[in-house]
Structures are given as C-alpha cells and as structure tokens.
Amino acid sequence: MLKAVLFDCDGTLVDSESLHYQCWQHILVPYNIAYDEGHFCHLFSGKPTLEAAQFIIDEHGLTVDAKALAGQKNDYFADYVQNHLPPLLPYAKEVLSLAKQSSLQVALVTGSARAEVMPILAGYQLFDYFEVIVTKDDVTQPKPHPEPYLSALKQLGQAAQFGVAIEDTCTGLTSAKGAGLLAIAVPNHHSQHQDLSLADHTCTNLMQAWQRIELAQS
Template identity: 50%
Template sequence: MPLSAIYFDLDGTLVDSEHLHAVSWNKVLAMFDLHFSEAEFCQQFAGKPTLEAAKVLVEEHQLSLSASALAKKKHTVFAEISKLHLPALLPGAKALLAWCREQGVKVALVTGSAKEEAHSILTGHDLAKYFDVIFTRDDVEQPKPHPEPYLRAIAHFSLTASSGLAVEDTVTGSSSAKSAELYTVVVPNKYSLSADFSHADDRCSSLFDVQALIASKL
C-alpha cells in the first residue's frame, strides 16, 4: 500500500537536542548534588519522556521532590536554555520535511517531549508549519514506548497503520511505533548505535537515506 502519512519523532531524530536535555537535567539535579555525563544521561534516559525519567530519578536517588515537580522544573529549564542555545537540526531535517509536504502525504510529529519543550524547538526552527498535527507528552495518557502516541496520530488522520511510516532514533520510540503497527525506520543517534533494533523494519544512517527510502514507497 502506498504511503499516506509519515510520523516523525523530534529529539534525536530531527534535532540534535540530547545534549541540551542532559544540560537541563544537570541544572535541575544540581540542588541534589547529582550529575550525569551526557553519555550516562543518553544511555539511561534518551527517548524517555521527562516525567518518566523524573520518576526513575526520584525513586533511585530518594529525592525530596515529587516526580511531577521535578519534571516541571526540567521543562522550564529546557525551554529557557533552548531559547538561548537552540539545538541544531540534524542534517537534512528541514529539507526532508519540506519534501514530504511536496509529496502530498500527511506529516505528523509524535514526540515524547512536553509541549513546552517541543514548542521552543519548533518555534526556534520554524518547523510547526511542516506538520499537519503535533502530539506531545501532554497529549497522551501513556507515553512511548506505549503505542498510544502513534495510535492517536493515526486515528487523527483516519488512516490505517499500514499506510504509514514512522522515523525514530531510540528503542523507546521505535518500540512505540512498531507496537502501533507502523512501518518503523530507525536512524540511531551516536548513543543508540549499539542498541537492539531488531524489531524495526528498516535502519538508515541519515535523514537523506530516509528520504530515499520514503521515495521508494510512495
């Protein structure tokens, strides 16, 4: 079946923002004398929504703050920092989004980031105009790796999963897309290169390769 919709993740897939997420977490966790290297952060939390990461941190380190309060602080810090130090788009990201629009397919953003975090990046790079719909962590009850985020996006378009393709960079995200029965393409980031993506349908080394793959399926 020809593709009718493309579903994109944001962090690590379209924008190189994992470093900024690590910096934001470290600023928040400094009050508890906790610090993670970027590699440690990405290996443990890349792809996980902020609230879910906060729950792990509160439990593992017995923090004197609720997970929701910790997550809210991180959302605020990330939004503030990203306005001053906007993370770069990954090579080919904007061109790929524009090209998808030109093909006449539906384009959705399905991100585990909170609305506040995603908004700062979408605004900074003027990306919102490329998407027909945007689903953030705030729009779902059960975040990735649960399939709900993608199922909601599919339902929004009144399409079947078999007519869609998802692009992800982590096991958390690709598991969500695959569980929603989407054709799932992974473009691993430098921290997920060695992850087990055996559940995915295809693997690309760049967004340029993703464009070629999509073109072959239109």
C-alpha cells in the same frame, strides 16, 4: 502504498539530547548529583522525563516527588530552549521539504511537552511542514505506549498500514510498532547502541530514510 509519514522530534529532527542533559544537570545541582553526558544519554535517551526522574530518585535515594522533579526539568528546559535551540540533524529540513512536496501527509509525534517542542518548531520555522502535531501533553500515555501514534493517525484519518514512522530510540520504535506502523530507525550518536531491532529498516541519516520511503512508493 504509503500515505503518511510521522516524524519523531528529539534525536530525529534535532540533536537535543545534549540540551536535555544540560538542563537535568542544572536541576540536579541542589542534590549534589552529576552525571557524565555519555552515560546519562545512554540511560535516558528517548525515555519519558517522569521515568528518568524516578530512576534518579531511586538511584540516589532522594525524597523529592518524581512528578515534581520532572516538572522542574520540563519547566527549565522550556525556558532554556527559547534562547538555546538544539541543532538540526543532517538533512532534517531537506527531508521535511521533500515530504511536504510529496503526496504523503506529514505529522510530528514527540515525547516532549508542548512547551518544550514549540520553541524549536518556531525557531526553525517548521510548523508548516506538519498537518498534525502530537506532544506528550496531548495523550494520557506517552511513548513507549502506542497512544501518541494512534492519536496522530486518527487526526490524519489514516490506517496504520499506510503510515511510516521515523524514530531514533527503542522507546519511540516501541510506540510506533505498537500502533501498527512501519518504522525506520535513524539512530544518533546517543542512541546508536540501543536495541533498535523493532525497526523494519535502519538508516544512517534522514535522507537515506526518505530514499527508503520513496522506494516503497515506487
């Protein structure tokens, strides 16, 4: 019997990958670096910002510090998203409402910084759906390490065997499965070609994922 559902944010609840791409493009202009959006999202969808920064530095032989480059991108995104909310993915708010009305506890576990995700939650009035919110600022080791999900479970007071995570990337699934959770993959157009074989189930949208959860409850 499931007792908690834990949602990823970027690429799962909101279609934010294009927004992250646009912010990276802005940051990389001084370095004369430009990526095709499809290729960029294929490379970095779900990856920690610091990891993406290090990859870009290594690929292009930059001398900038990876933490500094990642910090520039995070700061720019946090400012940009204030007035450019990424669109909600299909059924996001409907499924959050169903989860909130159910007997399940609900958490948000994101690889984004608090300053990046809070404007999105505020803009769509999503705060009240979650009992617990874990961002990368709240952990020592972000996804794909299991710490974010383990932290959320601890705050919920739940054992992993009673929880299910909904994710869209290999990075997120690795984190969820490492924490011992059941995991449902809902890939988007950027992550659909990733290796999602760690998922216990793969669904085409959030409503289908919720129906899978309801089935597990019956």
